[in-house]
């Protein structure tokens with residue numbers, strides 16, 4: 131794996147060249163917090179961010195996405211026919227994504243790019259995107275990535291890993307996509323003297339700073355029905371107000387709802403993020419809702435992330451330990467606590 | 478205010494031991510800074526997990542609606558007013574609750590304190606008058622009065638208006654506060670400026686409904702935004718739909734909102750959603766001389782008709 135050195139003085143120029151062929155996204159400060167946004171001409175990603183309030187999920191998978199349009203006007207030949215809306219999937223890059231958020235796309239991919247089902251919008255969008263990660267030298271106090279199958283310098287899911295070393299960025303090229311992006315940016319890559327060593331050292335130092343942990347080793351062996359019927363759910367869910375915060379800030383949540391919106395005689399079919407915390411989620415046409423109480427909804431969220439996903443994909447939990455839901459839940463429901471309750475549950 | 482906890486525990490233990498209540502609703506210590514988690518306690522042995530400090534800003538009345546048990550509930554001034562509102566609106570019966578009243582000195586504004594810190598706050602130590610925050614390479618001590626939630630800073634009903642037990646002597650109510658400075662500012666804007674103001678205010682709303690769901694008033698079995706047969710409001714990020722949600726919700730809170738601040742505290746995006754409800758609160762005060770949740774004796778303005786009700790605004 132090649133590591134190159136980018137002089138920070140050359141950083142802006144490279145990004146400018148890059149912006150000719152890539153649409154760039156990056157963290158930017160919005161009043162009191164950071165968000166991912168499409169960078170304007172000349173705007174640099176603000177890499178001082180610890181992490182953004184919302185994950186970069188929406189860059190690939192927008193909160194509201196139009197899919198089809200239709201007309202109900204029977205004078206038109208194509209009335210009542212859904213027509214696909216043209217969408218743009220030209221190259222784009224997220225500069226300064228954290229390793230946890232990049233890995234999260236791989237978790238989501240298991241759902242959107244599965245052998246039996248392919249989600250064309252997600253796949254095209256994901257394939258068009260190059261992920262330039264930024265190693266976390268100072269992780270937050272509630273990040274628990276190292277025990278959630280990820281880490282502050284984790285490379286899975288990234289195309290390039292940037293590491294901030296004084297007046298340079300070390301860029302570790304992980305995939306061909308990453309290679310292509312570097313070529314387009316045209317940073318002087320001849321000074322290929324950097325090695326992997328400083329990265330390894332910084333990685334160890336960053337990992338050592340993570341004090342928040344979860345245990346997940348027993349989840350797979352627990353009986354689903356025992357966990358489902360465990361007595362702790364009443365206590366776990368009591369405070370929950372069934373808002374969408376935990377699921378909307380999460381980089382690994384993928385649920386959506388399809389809606390038709392008609393204005394006059396024309397309309398669109400779109401999909402919007404949904405949340406297992408919402409009353410319409412799994413609300414059947416019959417009027418029955420198999421999960422119509424708060425406790426059932428909370429249990430669904432945690433069982434999905436920490437049991438059903440674990441069993442179905444045999445590839446860890448559906449969480450990368452970014453800590454967002456922990457920080458932003460208005461009533462302090464903490465997945466770390468619930469994970470430990472589930473992992474250590476005995477009948 | 479920190480010393481209240483001993484009394485809260487003592488009362489809770491007694492209520493549970495004497496089977497006066499099936500559960501006590503209070504707070505347990507949070508797992509992150511400036512957060513406590515609403516919880517219930519059903520046994521005397523569990524009472525020790527209850528805590529009280531300036532991070533108890535969530536309105537516990539929100540956990541009462543439609544419950545059937547006998548409940549002891551820890552209630553600040555605003556919570557008690559929302560309990561009154563619940564009783565008036567038949568969401569709970571008066572004799573079903575034992576109200577453990579807490580004379581409140583205000584809750585701290587976690588959004589604001591976080592925004593003031595140079596980096597992530599890793600530790601917060603509270604004394605009666607100060608909040609000390611610490612993080613990597615910084616440490617500062619803040620005057621608690623300066624970092625209260627905005628609604629707390631202008632609160633004029635800190636003492637519970639209804640209670641069965643009081644955990645301490647009443648605190649002095651604030652009298653010299655200007656409750657509506659921000660509303661007057663918006664009232665003075667032109668229609669175009671108002672439009673821009675609200676568009677900007679809501680520009681980061683993700684429609685998580687944290688504000689609505691943290692609010693004790695929002696107990697409708699199906700909220701108008703969740704209604705699907707027929708569907709009144711679109712569900713996308715369309716700004717008209719987002720505005721419709723906020724404006725309509727605010728109107729549904731008219732004459733009922735106690736300005737407890739739970740909605741604003743809950744918002745993950747730090748949106749000042751109280752600006753909507755406060756306008757209606759101000760109108761209720763000016764037009765009907767009404768403040769929500771102060772008495773069980775009178776019906777609220779929106780479910781009564783008086784021939785002398787002001788009507789200039791509908792002409």
Ligand code: SF4
Nearest residue numbers: 370371373375376459
């Ligand atoms: S766990 Fe927290 S963030 Fe999630 S729905 Fe419940 S209250 Fe909202």
Ligand code: SF4
Nearest residue numbers: 380449450452453455
């Ligand atoms: S469940 Fe919570 S900690 Fe895990 S990835 Fe989602 S937001 Fe991050």
Ligand code: SF4
Nearest residue numbers: 692734736737738740
């Ligand atoms: S609208 Fe907000 S301030 Fe008013 S009662 Fe509801 S949560 Fe409290």
Ligand code: SF4
Nearest residue numbers: 682683686687688744
């Ligand atoms: S809590 Fe904030 S982000 Fe969520 S719906 Fe309310 S205003 Fe919007």
